[in-house]
Amino acid sequence: MNEDEIKKNIFQLLKKIAPDTEPSALKPEENIRETLGIDSFDALQFIIAISEKLGIEIPEKDYGKTNTLNDLVGYIKNKMGV
Amino acid sequence: MGEFLMPSLGADMEDGTLIEWKKKIGDSVKRGDVIAEVETQKGLIEIEIFEEGIIEKILIKEGTKVPVGTIMALISPIGVPLETKKEKPIELHPIEKKVTEVMPRETAEESHIKASPLAKRIAEDHHIDIKQIKGSGYDGVITKEDVEHAIEQRDTIDKEQTILKTEKTATDSEAIRFAIAAAMSKSNKEIPHYYLEKKIDLTKALAWLQEANQQRKVQARLLPVVLFIKAIAKSLVDFPDLNAVWENGLHTKKDINIGFVVALHNGGIMVPAIHQADLKTVDEIMEALNDLIPRARAMKLRSSELSDGTITLTSMGDRGADSVFGVIYPPQVAIIGFGSISEQPFAENGMLGIRTVVNATLAGDHRATDGLTGSRFLNVLSENLQKPELL
Numbered sequence: 001m002n003e004d005e006i007k008k009n010i011f012q013l014l015k016k017i018a019p020d021t022e023p024s025a026l027k028p029e030e031n032i033r034e035t036l037g038i039d040s041f042d043a044l045q046f047i048i049a050i051s052e053k054l055g056i057e058i059p060e061k062d063y064g065k066t067n068t069l070n071d072l073v074g075y076i077k078n079k080m081g082v
Numbered sequence: 083m084g085e086f087l088m089p090s091l092g093a094d095m096e097d098g099t100l101i102e103w104k105k106k107i108g109d110s111v112k113r114g115d116v117i118a119e120v121e122t123q124k125g126l127i128e129i130e131i132f133e134e135g136i137i138e139k140i141l142i143k144e145g146t147k148v149p150v151g152t153i154m155a156l157i158s159p160i161g162v163p164l165e166t167k168k169e170k171p172i173e174l175h176p177i178e179k180k181v182t183e184v185m186p187r188e189t190a191e192e193s194h195i196k197a198s199p200l201a202k203r204i205a206e207d208h209h210i211d212i213k214q215i216k217g218s219g220y221d222g223v224i225t226k227e228d229v230e231h232a233i234e235q236r237d238t239i240d241k242e243q244t245i246l247k248t249e250k251t252a253t254d255s256e257a258i259r260f261a262i263a264a265a266m267s268k269s270n271k272e273i274p275h276y277y278l279e280k281k282i283d284l285t286k287a288l289a290w291l292q293e294a295n296q297q298r299k300v301q302a303r304l305l306p307v308v309l310f311i312k313a314i315a316k317s318l319v320d321f322p323d324l325n326a327v328w329e330n331g332l333h334t335k336k337d338i339n340i341g342f343v344v345a346l347h348n349g350g351i352m353v354p355a356i357h358q359a360d361l362k363t364v365d366e367i368m369e370a371l372n373d374l375i376p377r378a379r380a381m382k383l384r385s386s387e388l389s390d391g392t393i394t395l396t397s398m399g400d401r402g403a404d405s406v407f408g409v410i411y412p413p414q415v416a417i418i419g420f421g422s423i424s425e426q427p428f429a430e431n432g433m434l435g436i437r438t439v440v441n442a443t444l445a446g447d448h449r450a451t452d453g454l455t456g457s458r459f460l461n462v463l464s465e466n467l468q469k470p471e472l473l
Contacts, residue, residue, distance in 0.1 A: 020347050033401065039345065040305055040399040041375050051300045060295045060303065 001054075006076050010069070013049045017042045028070040056080060084133050084157035088142075090150045091122060091388040093412040094264035098122045099147040100154065103140060110136050110160065116384065118154070123261035124352060124388060125254070125381025135159050145239060197224035204229045210236065254381065258350035269412050273328075274448040277407050280460040282467055283430075284423060284438045290470035294364075307397050308367045310420050310442075311340055312473040313466040314395060315359035321459045323451045324444075325392045327413040332450045341391025341411065342371070344378040352378040353411060355391040364473055398422045405441040415450035418463075419443040 001009075014023035014036060021036040033043055047058050047066075056079040058066070066072040088098050098120040105117050116128040117137075135157035142154045197205075197212055201224050205212040208229075215232045217224035287309050295303045315338045318325045322334040339355040346352060354374045359367060377383055396408050397420040404424070408417035421441040428437035442463060446456045466473065 018347065037347075039401070040307070041371065044303060044305060048300050058300065060292060 001080060001082055003073060003077065006054075006073055006080075007069070009053055010050065010072060010076075013046060013053065014038075016049070017046050026069050029068050031067050032069060032072065033067070050076070054080065083138070084135055084159070085153045086117065086131060086155040086157055088120070088148050088150050088152045088154055089129060089385050089389060091124065091127060091385055092261070092265060093268055094261045095122055095124075095150055097147055097149045098127075100142050100144055101126060102144055103155075104128075105137050107137050107140055110134075111157065114386075120385075123257040125383065127383055127385055127388060129385045131157070133157060195224070196222055197229075198226060201226045201229045204233075208233045255346075255348050255350055258346065258352075262350060265411060266409050269409050273410050273412060273415075275410060275445045276448050276453050276456065277443065277445050278453060278456045278460055279405060279407075279441055279443045280457075280464055281426075281439050282442050282464045283428060284440050284467065287467045287470040288423075288438055302365070302368075304364055304368050305371070306423060307399070307420070308364050308371065309467065309470055309473060310397060311342065311356060311359055311367050311395060312362070312364050313463055314393075314418055315340060315362075316466050316473060317459060317462040318393065319360055320462060321455060323455060324416040324446065324459055326415050326450060327392070328415050328447055328450050329413050332415070335392040337390070337392065339390045339392045341394040341414070342374065343394060343396040344375050346379055346381075352381065352383065352388075353391060353394060354378050354383050354387040355389075357386070357390060393418065395420070405443055407443050408445045410445055410447055415447035416456070417445045419445070 011023040014021070014032070018036045018038055023032075023036060026032060026035060032038065038046065043063075047063070050056070051058055054076060056076065058075075058079075062075065065075050088100075091098075099122075100118055101121050102119045103117070104119065105111055105115070111117060111131050112134045113132050115131050117131045118129045120127050120129050136159075137155055138158040139156040140154070141156070142148055142152065148154070195202075195212055196217055196219075197215075198219070202212060204210075204226060205215070210229060210232050212224060212229070215224050215228050216222075218228050219225040284306070288306065291304060291306060291309060298304070318338050323332060325338050326332050326334040337358050338360045339357050340359045341353040341355050344352050344354065354377070356362070356367060356370045356374070359370075362370065374383075374387065391411065391414065393414055394408065394411050394417040396406055396417065398406055400423050402422045405421040406419035408419045410417050419442070421443075423438060423440045425436050426439050428435055428439060442460060444456045444460055446453070
């Protein structure tokens with residue numbers, strides 16, 4: 001899976017969590033939750049969804065490494081070994 | 083004979099529109115069954131029934147808007163024969179024989195309706211209840227024109243309702259805004275609030291949570307708010323006057339049902355109740371949230387979830403304001419607020435350190451309790467959050 005496909009998956013899942021926002025308009029360094037107005041419950045739902053979709057394990061201590069789009073994509077790439 | 087009424091789903095609700103009956107005449111119902119769907123300002127709500135029996139009569143037609151307290155159906159206790167259960171087989175059982183004896187009376191009633199045979203046939207063809215039509219003919223006889231007029235009226239209402247349904251989505255947010263406005267104005271007008279705040283050290287609670295979550299699959303992870311809910315419920319056991327309603331005096335509630343404020347994506351809030359939160363484990367509370375929050379946001383809650391709250395919790399999560407001082411949801415007598423969790427300088431035993439803390443607040447109804455009760459409650463709440471393993 002390349003970076004674009006990872007991003008596509010992220011945007012799809014974020015859109016599901018926050019249907020009234022436009023995740024694909026996120027800037028690379030913007031805080032995802034703040035920009036899209038995602039609360040802690042929805043943030044957990046997103047972590048569950050992305051873990052299930054991409055088959056990766058995101059431990060709670062790593063949540064801080066997934067704040068921006070850049071961070072999240074990098075983290076997932078690292079986890080998936082791509 | 084039991085009566086099923088349009089329920090009140092909060093101090094702000096005046097009426098509701100019956101959208102669909104989920105049970106029909108002759109169906110048996112038990113406590114907790116969903117009997118109907120009702121459109122309210124808070125969305126399409128599944129209405130539960132709280133008695134056992136058999137639906138004997140349905141009095142309100144789908145699509146009708148009725149005030150709170152209107153009798154919508156009659157429920158006969160189980161074992162009592164139904165007058166309207168014509169389709170039931172007749173033989174063998176003596177009780178059922180009784181049913182057949184009743185039937186002729188029903189038929190006789192129908193034959194008393196003064197209507198021309200043609201009018202009766204048209205009504206039947208169009209599924210119109212002829213008994214509801216007022217006759218304009220000689221001596222009140224229902225004519226063909228009366229029936230046609232009734233059909234026309236019904237079709238117009240149906241059409242209006244279809245239009246209303248399509249316009250509904252746009253007005254949902256507005257309806258919720260008005261519901262909140264009504265409830266909060268009533269609260270501010272009638273309830274003399276007092277406010278208290280306590281800074282609570284969450285270091286132990288969050289360390290426990292982190293440890294617990296490490297052992298859980300991502301789907302079963304807990305959020306800090308689960309500990310808040312359980313700690314509140316546990317603390318309330320010793321403060322029954324805060325778990326109560328004020329309706330011409332203080333009435334304490336046996337069950338501790340915590341109304342949890344859910345912010346909707348398009349603005350507005352819903353406050354579904356987590357039933358008997360004191361008896362639930364933290365995992366069960368998380369399960370309840372996983373169930374309630376998406377349904378609250380989709381505005382698909384059950385009547386008991388909207389009306390059974392005995393106290394409210396509003397929690398800012400991890401990104402909100404430092405403190406929140408709530409407005410009590412009448413007729414409740416208290417609302418607890420949790421601000422966002424943050425690291426702060428914290429002095430203890432003459433030492434200064436950095437701790438993860440949260441500001442917990444209580445807005446209490448001064449008619450029901452005094453600040454001392456509220457203050458003691460916040461102390462116990464803080465103590466309970468220092469022993470997360472016992473929650």
